Amino acid sequence: MNSIALIAIGALLYVLGHTLLRGFYVVNQDQRAVKTVFGRAKRIGNTASLSDPVSDMLREDERERYNYPQLQVIKPGGPYFKWPWEKVHKVTVATNTSNMAYDPEYPEANKRNTVLEAVTKDQLNIELRGQIRYRVSERNIYAYLFGVKNPIAHVMGYFVSVLRERIAVFERHEPMTEPGSEIMQEVGSISINDLRKNIRDINDHMDAECAVSEARYGIVLEASLITGIDPPHEVESALAAINTAHNQVSSDISLAQAGADQTIVQSKRAVEIETLKAQSETEGISRLAKELEALKEREGANALEAYIKNARLALLDQTDYIYRSE
Numbered sequence: 509m510n511s512i513a514l515i516a517i518g519a520l521l522y523v524l525g526h527t528l529l530r531g532f533y534v535v536n537q538d539q540r541a542v543k544t545v546f547g548r549a550k551r552i553g554n555t556a557s558l559s560d561p562v563s564d565m566l567r568e569d570e571r572e573r574y575n576y577p578q579l580q581v582i583k584p585g586g587p588y589f590k591w592p593w594e595k596v597h598k599v600t601v602a603t604n605t606s607n608m609a610y611d612p613e614y615p616e617a618n619k620r621n622t623v624l625e626a627v628t629k630d631q632l633n634i635e636l637r638g639q640i641r642y643r644v645s646e647r648n649i650y651a652y653l654f655g656v657k658n659p660i661a662h663v664m665g666y667f668v669s670v671l672r673e674r675i676a677v678f679e680r681h682e683p684m685t686e687p688g689s690e691i692m693q694e695v696g697s698i699s700i701n702d703l704r705k706n707i708r709d710i711n712d713h714m715d716a717e718c719a720v721s722e723a724r725y726g727i728v729l730e731a732s733l734i735t736g737i738d739p740p741h742e743v744e745s746a747l748a749a750i751n752t753a754h755n756q757v758s759s760d761i762s763l764a765q766a767g768a769d770q771t772i773v774q775s776k777r778a779v780e781i782e783t784l785k786a787q788s789e790t791e792g793i794s795r796l797a798k799e800l801e802a803l804k805e806r807e808g809a810n811a812l813e814a815y816i817k818n819a820r821l822a823l824l825d826q827t828d829y830i831y832r833s834e
Contacts, residue, residue: 534586538602540646541582542653544595549650550580557648557723565720574724576650597653603643603730608636608671612661624668626675634675634700637736640667642729645722652726659725667729670717674710678703703737710734 535541542549555578557563558571566574582588582596590596609618618624624636642663644652652659679702703710714732722728 531589531591532587533590533596534588535582535584535598537584538600539584539598540601540644540649541588541596541598542579542649543582543590544597546593547595549577549597549654552578552580557651560647562645562647563723566723570724574651574655576648576655576726579650581646581649599644599649599652601644601646603641605639605641606664608638608640608667608732608734610664612658612664624671626672628675628700628703629677629679632700632739634703635736635738636671636675636734637738638732638734640729640733641731642727645726645728648722648726650726651724656725659727662725663721663727663729666721666724667714667718667732671710671714671732674713674717675703678706678710700737700739707734707737 533541544550557574557576557578560578563571563574588596607621609624610621611617615621622637626634626636628634656662711732711734714734715729718729718732
């Protein structure tokens with residue numbers, strides 16, 4: 509065997525050994541993997557994402573557009589083996605936390621990805637701060653790997669659009685019940701105060717609206733946490749003055765209501781006292797009338813005249829006593 513053949517055999521053994529060694533791989537506990545053969549991912553028969561409950565929230569006009577095949581997902585473990593014409597795509601399924609102002613394509617956007625701006629219904633520009641938690645969906649991993657070019661950018665764009673739309677149309681659903689509410693409803697109120705009072709409702713609304721992102725982009729938005737809503741600096745002082753005036757009006761109305769309630773209670777008490785006095789006097793006269801009627805029936809009409817005469821004499825005696833004492 510000549511030297512050329514030996515070199516060829518050695519090169520072949522080297523390539524085979526190198527290929528075999530590089531063909532082994534492992535999948536970590538927080539990872540899932542998908543294998544492609546000549547660029548085509550291994551599927552689970554003909555099943556698609558529409559057959560999974562993850563697609564139940566899609567609108568009818570979206571169901572055909574976001575119908576992805578179900579893939580064979582490689583679970584954590586190993587070592588596994590792949591041939592040179594196969595490729596392994598690994599994704600992390602652990603929950604990630606991101607600033608809600610994060611833009612993966614434009615690092616300078618939203619004040620360097622720190623603050624998200626929105627406009628309220630009364631045309632007030634506000635700044636939103638908060639976080640979102642998300643993870644890759646194992647049940648719809650095709651959408652994340654092959655459905656869109658940059659799924660994180662799509663999800664963040666969808667989240668921001670839904671949030672801004674919610675802020676723009678937000679209204680107070682419950683009536684104002686605090687003192688001075690009628691006055692504040694007549695002159696109008698600053699919607700940023702209503703937004704701050706209803707942060708939890710806004711977060712719940714965002715969670716419900718963004719649940720469809722799993723079927724669209726293969727990313728599960730687990731929670732949105734708005735932590736701060738601030739107006740522009742130039743209107744902060746004006747907003748504080750309005751809040752102070754509102755608190756003062758509420759305080760004055762509360763004091764007036766307390767005084768009116770106290771007067772009403774005192775008046776009711778006085779009426780009750782006078783009513784009791786009148787009832788006692790009426791009861792005495794009623795008893796006297798019954799006794800006189802019984803006396804008349806028992807002794808006759810002359811007895812009644814004698815009683816009246818004695819009563820007059822008693823009154824004359826009292827009158828004489830009063831006159832002499834004076």
